[in-house]
Amino acid sequence: MEAFQWQQARSPEEAATLVTQTTAEAMLTLQGTPSAQQAVLVKAGGVDMLDLMKEGLVNPRCLMDISQLTELQGISHRDDGSLRIGAQTTLAQIATHPRLRQSHAALAQAAAMAASPQIRNRATLGGNLLQRPRCWYLRSTAHHCLRKGGGHCFAFAGDNRYHAVFANHGCAIVHPSTPATALLAFHAQVELFQPQGQRRMLPLEDFFVLPEADMHRENILAAGEILTAVWLPPQMQTNRSIYLQVAEREAFDWPLAAVAVVLDIDAADLCRQASIVLGAAAPAPWRVRQAEALLTGAEISGEMAEAAGAAALAGATSLTQNAYKLPLLATLVRRAVLVGAATLSQDRF
Ligand SMILES: Cc1cc2nc3c(=O)[nH]c(=O)nc-3n(C[C@H](O)[C@H](O)[C@H](O)COP(=O)(O)OP(=O)(O)OC[C@H]3O[C@@H](n4cnc5c(N)ncnc54)[C@H](O)[C@@H]3O)c2cc1C
Ligand code: SF4
Incomplete structure (x- = not known):
């Protein structure tokens, strides 16, 4: 790792003014010259940032540490039932927050299943949403792939067992954030602080970018923008949610396939x-609208859950080594729908 300077941000304004690039921009290598040498980059928990630096994938002049900004900390419920989660809230805090575990169970479950206990104590929600993908070619300095500004994707003819089965033309990364799958199911919004001092809010769904729109980044964060919080809209009393995943290991690993389901079932x-x-399925958390439409207005039964699992695969295009993900995803959807609906019945009777 190269030597770098360290600056403790005293306010979002200061961080936004001094940060010069996003990490995605800093990883873009044009004509073999890393553009990251002079960059000032944001560091939160540091789990991904330090990995990228140790691998030689970014080489910033200075890290802007935002971990002490109080405005970015903690979970608060508002009078209207909405929830604000500061970007510096750790995955462990989300996983164990008593009220959130009640109101947004799928999010607490997703946070609890990410990584390992040590990482969850350090990793922040903001950094988790903004971590770079795990494609091994992206993370190898020996492979100058499309996402880093090169001319070739190595995954299509290479080892693509963990890659995307949706929207995988051009670049086939899967989005690495486990909590993002649940956040999207709750229709979360992100709050961004801009270098000019304004704030903007936008749906999480619009925050993510697919390769067909921009090959070089996973989200629309601009240089100098700071993710300050994630907002969750109020939930109906009748809402029940669940997050399920399959992974090769129970801990210390990303999922092979995942799903978050939120159901509102009437009396x-x-x-x-x-x-x-769906998670671990596409370059962004992947909403399966055909499956949602199938369930809307229907009574949940084994047949309906099975049909939702099959509908969830509409438009899937597997690669040479990842077709195994399709039955995993369909089964997870079926189980999550059934368990979600059963939770409601158990609560009621
Ligand atoms: C072995 C292992 C297993 C893992 N398994 C999982 C898993 O199953 N699921 C999962 O979701 N993750 C997993 N992770 C990834 C881990 O959760 C992330 O690396 C971590 O959440 C990143 O958060 P951080 O606070 O450390 O971010 P940092 O490393 O500090 O930052 C990450 C990126 O976000 C940017 N950034 C951070 N905060 C902000 C902000 N507020 N505004 C603007 N930019 C910001 C930084 O510039 C950087 O580019 C795993 C990691 C390891 C090492
Ligand atoms: S899948 Fe994307 S990140 Fe991986 S090698 Fe291909 S272009 Fe690069």
Whole structure:
């Protein structure tokens, strides 16, 4: 790792003014010259940033540490039932927050399943959403792939067992954030602080970028923008949610396939609304609208859950080594729908 300077940010304004690039920009290597040498980059928990620096994938002049900014800390409920999660809140805090575990169970479950206990104590929600993908070619200095400004994707003819089965033309990364799958199912919004001092809010769904729109980044964060918080809209009393995943190991690993389901089921056991998002399946958390539409207005049964699992695969295009993900995803959707609906019945009777 190269020597670098360290600066403790005293306010979001200071961080936004002094940060010069996003990490995605800093990893873009044009004509073999890393553009990151002079960059001032944001560091939160440092789990991914330090990895990238140790691998020689970024070489910043200075790290702007935002971990002491109080405005970015903690979880607060608002009078209208909405929830603000500061970007510096750790995954462990999200996983163990008593009220959040009740109101947004799928998010607490997703946070609890990410990485390992040590990492969850350090990793922040903001850094988790903004971590770079795990594609091994992206993370190898020996492979100058499309996402780093090169001319070739090594995954298509190479080892693509962990890659995307949706929207995988051009670049086939899967989005690495486990909590993002659940956040999207809850229709979360992100709050961004801009270098000019304004704040902007936008749906998390619009924050992410697919390769067909921009090959070089996973989100629309601009240089100098600081992610300050994630907002969750109020939940109906009748909402139930669940997050399920399959991984090669129970801990210390990313999922092979995942799903977050939020169901609103009325007193007559009809599904008023369903929100279903796949994880580890696409370059962004992947909402499966056909499966959602199928459940809306229906009574949840084994057949309906099975049909939702099959509908969730609409448009999937597996690569040479990752077709195994399709039955995993369909099964996870079926189970999550059934367990989500059963949780409601158990609570009620
Ligand atoms: C062995 C292992 C297993 C893992 N398994 C999982 C898993 O199963 N699921 C999962 O989701 N993750 C997993 N992770 C990844 C880990 O959760 C992330 O690296 C971590 O959450 C990053 O958070 P951080 O606070 O350390 O971010 P940092 O490393 O400090 O920052 C990450 C990126 O975000 C930017 N950034 C951070 N905060 C802000 C902000 N507020 N505004 C603007 N930019 C910002 C930084 O510039 C940097 O580019 C795993 C990691 C390891 C090492
Ligand atoms: S999948 Fe994307 S990140 Fe991986 S090698 Fe291909 S272009 Fe690069």
